[in-house]
Amino acid sequence: MGELRLMKGNEVIAEAAIRCGCDGYFGYPITPQSEVMETLMDREPWNETGMVVLQAESEIASIHMVYGAAASGKKVLTSSSSPGISLMAEGISYIAGAELPCLIVNVQRGGPGLGTIQPSQADYFQSTKGGGHGDYRLIVLAPSSVQEMNDFVELGFKLAFKYRNPAMILSDGAIGQMMEKVVLADYIPRMTTEEIDKKYGSWATNGKKVNRQKNVITSLEMDSLKMEVNNQRLQAKYAKMEEEEVLFEEIQCEDAEYILVAFGSSSRVCQKSVDIAREKGIKLGLLRPITLFPFPKKPIAALAKRVKGFLVVEMNAGQMVEDVQLAVGCGLPVKHYGRMGGIIPTPSEVVDALEQKLIGG
Amino acid sequence: MTEEIIIAGFGGQGVLSMGKILAYSGVMANQEVTWFPSYGPEMRGGTANVTVILSDDRISSPIINEFDTAIILNQQSMDKFESMVKPGGVLIYDPNGIIHSPKRTDINIYKIEGTLIAAELGNVKTFNMVVLGAYLKAKPVVKMESVEKGLEKSLPSRHHYMIPMNLEAVQKGYESLELVQVV
Numbered sequence: 020m021g022e023l024r025l026m027k028g029n030e031v032i033a034e035a036a037i038r039c040g041c042d043g044y045f046g047y048p049i050t051p052q053s054e055v056m057e058t059l060m061d062r063e064p065w066n067e068t069g070m071v072v073l074q075a076e077s078e079i080a081s082i083h084m085v086y087g088a089a090a091s092g093k094k095v096l097t098s099s100s101s102p103g104i105s106l107m108a109e110g111i112s113y114i115a116g117a118e119l120p121c122l123i124v125n126v127q128r129g130g131p132g133l134g135t136i137q138p139s140q141a142d143y144f145q146s147t148k149g150g151g152h153g154d155y156r157l158i159v160l161a162p163s164s165v166q167e168m169n170d171f172v173e174l175g176f177k178l179a180f181k182y183r184n185p186a187m188i189l190s191d192g193a194i195g196q197m198m199e200k201v202v203l204a205d206y207i208p209r210m211t212t213e214e215i216d217k218k219y220g221s222w223a224t225n226g227k228k229v230n231r232q233k234n235v236i237t238s239l240e241m242d243s244l245k246m247e248v249n250n251q252r253l254q255a256k257y258a259k260m261e262e263e264e265v266l267f268e269e270i271q272c273e274d275a276e277y278i279l280v281a282f283g284s285s286s287r288v289c290q291k292s293v294d295i296a297r298e299k300g301i302k303l304g305l306l307r308p309i310t311l312f313p314f315p316k317k318p319i320a321a322l323a324k325r326v327k328g329f330l331v332v333e334m335n336a337g338q339m340v341e342d343v344q345l346a347v348g349c350g351l352p353v354k355h356y357g358r359m360g361g362i363i364p365t366p367s368e369v370v371d372a373l374e375q376k377l378i379g380g
Numbered sequence: 381m382t383e384e385i386i387i388a389g390f391g392g393q394g395v396l397s398m399g400k401i402l403a404y405s406g407v408m409a410n411q412e413v414t415w416f417p418s419y420g421p422e423m424r425g426g427t428a429n430v431t432v433i434l435s436d437d438r439i440s441s442p443i444i445n446e447f448d449t450a451i452i453l454n455q456q457s458m459d460k461f462e463s464m465v466k467p468g469g470v471l472i473y474d475p476n477g478i479i480h481s482p483k484r485t486d487i488n489i490y491k492i493e494g495t496l497i498a499a500e501l502g503n504v505k506t507f508n509m510v511v512l513g514a515y516l517k518a519k520p521v522v523k524m525e526s527v528e529k530g531l532e533k534s535l536p537s538r539h540h541y542m543i544p545m546n547l548e549a550v551q552k553g554y555e556s557l558e559l560v561q562v563v
Contacts, residue, residue, distance in 0.1 A: 025400070025407050025415070025533070051419060136419070197442055198400065198415035200407050290440030365445040 022203045028168040029054035029195040031203075032098060032124055032188070035172035037064045040207040042093040043071040045084035047103060050136040051192035052126035055098040068209055078103040082110030082123075089119040090236040092215040092223030094176055098124035100192070101142050102133055104150070111185055112151025116238025118222075118253075120179035122172065123157070124188045126195040129361040137361025138192035140283060143338035146189050147312045154250055156257045158186040158264065159311040161282040165199035167309075173204060178264060182256055183222070189311060191334070193284040193363060257313075266309035267318055271297070275304030277377055278322055280343050281332040282308050284363065289332050291366035296373065303373065311339070319346040328352040328377045332369055335359060352377060381411075381436050383521045384444055388429035388461055389453025394508030397534075398451075399430035402512060405522040405530030406434040414442040427456050434521055451515055453494075455479050468563060470518055474511065482560075489560040490518050497552055506549035513553025524550070 026034065032055045036044060046056050056074060064070040075081040081097045088095040099107065104125045114121060125146065129139035146159045158178045160171045168190060175186040210218070215225060227233045240246040271293055272278065281289040286307040296303035306322065308315050323329075328351055331340040340355040347353050356372035358364045385402070389395045399415050406413040416431045431447075433439050450461045452473040458480065465471050467486045475481075476495035492514035498507040516522065522530075527550060531543050 023407065025404050025413065192419070193416070193443065196417055196419045198403060198413075199439075199442075200413055284443070288441045288443055291444070292441075294440065363443045365443065366441050367445065 021205055024201055024203060025198050026165060026201050027054055027196060027198050028162070028165045028190060029126060030058045031165055031168045031201055032172060033058035033062065034203060035169045036096055037062060037068060037070060038204050038206050039173045039176060040068070040094060040209040041070055041096060041176075042209055043073070043084075043088050043095040044097065045073050045075050045081040045088070045095065046097050046099065047075055047078045047081050049100045049103045051128055051138070051195050052098050052100045052124070054195070055124065055126075068206075070209065078106035079110065082107035082114070085121050085123075086110055086114050086117070086119065089114065089121040090117070090223065091225045092219035094120075094180075094210070096122035096124065096172075098126065100126045100128045101130050101139070102128075104142065104145065108145075108151040110151075111157070112153050112155060113238050114185050115151075115155035115157065115253075116153060117236050118183040119185070119236065120176070120183050121185050122175045122179060122188065123185055124190065127189065127191040129359065135361040136192065138194075138284060138363060139334050139359070139361055140191060140285060141335040141338070141359070142189065143311065143333065143335060146187055147314070147342075155253060156184075156260070156312050158182065158184060158260060158313075159189050160186065160266075161189050161309060161311050162194060163283050163286045163307065165194065165197060165201045168194060169201050169203060182260060184256065189283065191284055192361075261313040264310060265313045265315050265317070267315035268307040268309060269318070270305040270307065272304035272306060272322060274302055275322075276302040276327050277304070277373060278326050278329045279303065279305045279332055279369065279373070280308070280319065280329055280339070281305065282311060282339065285332050285334055288364055288366050289369060292332075292369040292373070295366055295370050299370070301370075301373070301378065308339070314342050314346070316342075316346040319343060320348070323347040323351055326351070328354070330369075330373050330377055331355045332364065332372075333357045334363060381434075381521070382439075383434045383449065383519060384447050385432045385434075385449045385451065385515075386429060386447045386461055386464070387432065387451045387453075388427070388457030391426045391428040393428070393453055394505070395428045395453065396430050398508035398512050399432045401509075401527070401530050401534050402515075402522070403432050403434070403530075404534040405526040408529040408533065409522045409526040411435060411522075412437065412439050414439050416442040427454070429457065429461075449515070449519055451511060453477070453511070458482065472511070472515055472518060472557075485561070486563055488518075488562050490514065491558040491560050492553060492556060493558075494553065497556055498549065501549055501552060503545065503549075506546060509546045509549035510553035510556070513550035513555075514557040516550070517554045517557040
């Protein structure tokens, strides 16, 4: 078993990046995720593993540094919070279009605009439906604990490299700032130039060898027929993710009549709501999507065959609820309960909403 | 066992670090823990609070609206959190800086002269450890040896020479808790 620590979610992102053999971090500070870079700077991994940590001049510069490093087959990440991710959106679209692996961490805060520094989940649409321009998808992982902040760094990189696609950890200020017990992973050494060449030499721009064609990294294709083929290749990749990479957790769903659907920190609140409701005699369960893209459509559709209704609990005005409605189809009530502006709902508030919107209604 | 605690006072009183040491003590006792701070634009002199949950089981919500114990270290926090203690729960406060004493009749109330005791100990910065000691007398959720280990883990090694002083403050607080009302 790995080392046991009490750490903040943000600190763990940094520690996990070092330990999983990451080659570089490029970022720009913003509350509530600044501890990611603070921890990296404090740890000085360049002395230990050779990992580069660089504070760029802006979020736009950070994401394009990630683009460049990822193009050479390196394992790199950036992190920011909502307004900073908006600034990165163009670069993220380019990285998705150029089919490069990288990890982006969004420790969400309330918006729109500069909004608030308090936690929010209002970037669900931005993360799962695009954010930047063009038909692209990110692999989106939603941690609900500090332990998952740790685990999803390695998982995010694994999926990013498997699909040559950017992966995102969609966290929020609550999980970023919260301390919990975490079992840290063991160190994985960084890949050597030779190893990168052997594994990713077919695409990475890490120096042309005499016996192979030059690799070109670009998202540009002026021939529309070829560009359509590129898009079809991307779509096939996303379809494969939807088949193979869906992750979710079901809590007390076996005998449930009503289901809460929630991700990240609101799913933690909902776990307690389930306990409160069951004490009142309401058979309530919780489905927690862990991958937001690919979205767990099938498990929700399966539950829809035997329950009376769904309440989607989010810290936003109603975003994931649309995906739940699509998965459920017609015939069953799918309601939304949300708080905005940096407010986290309390467990009993969720039970009240359930009684008003579903059971009473 | 699950213990849900709010520690609330002024920034600079050591509210967050007291919570961290308590949480680390829980980790050392093999409990599940969460430490959830207020992280607004607070600074020294502003209000600060932290929710700590210690449990033998998986912890669901780190965000809660009622507490088993409230440790209250200024008037603003008394105004905000007195009503959020569960009936039959515990409220501990330092009377220094409290103008309106707690009024609830359905909770157990204790006093700790943390400010005075820390001054007598010759280091006002040990205030939070005095209060921690008092809390552990009212609610022995972790053993003193776990607190010692928690201090070792949460303080950087360059500060380890201060651990005996801190433990003395914890002990003094433990011995100085005053009962105001028991239900």
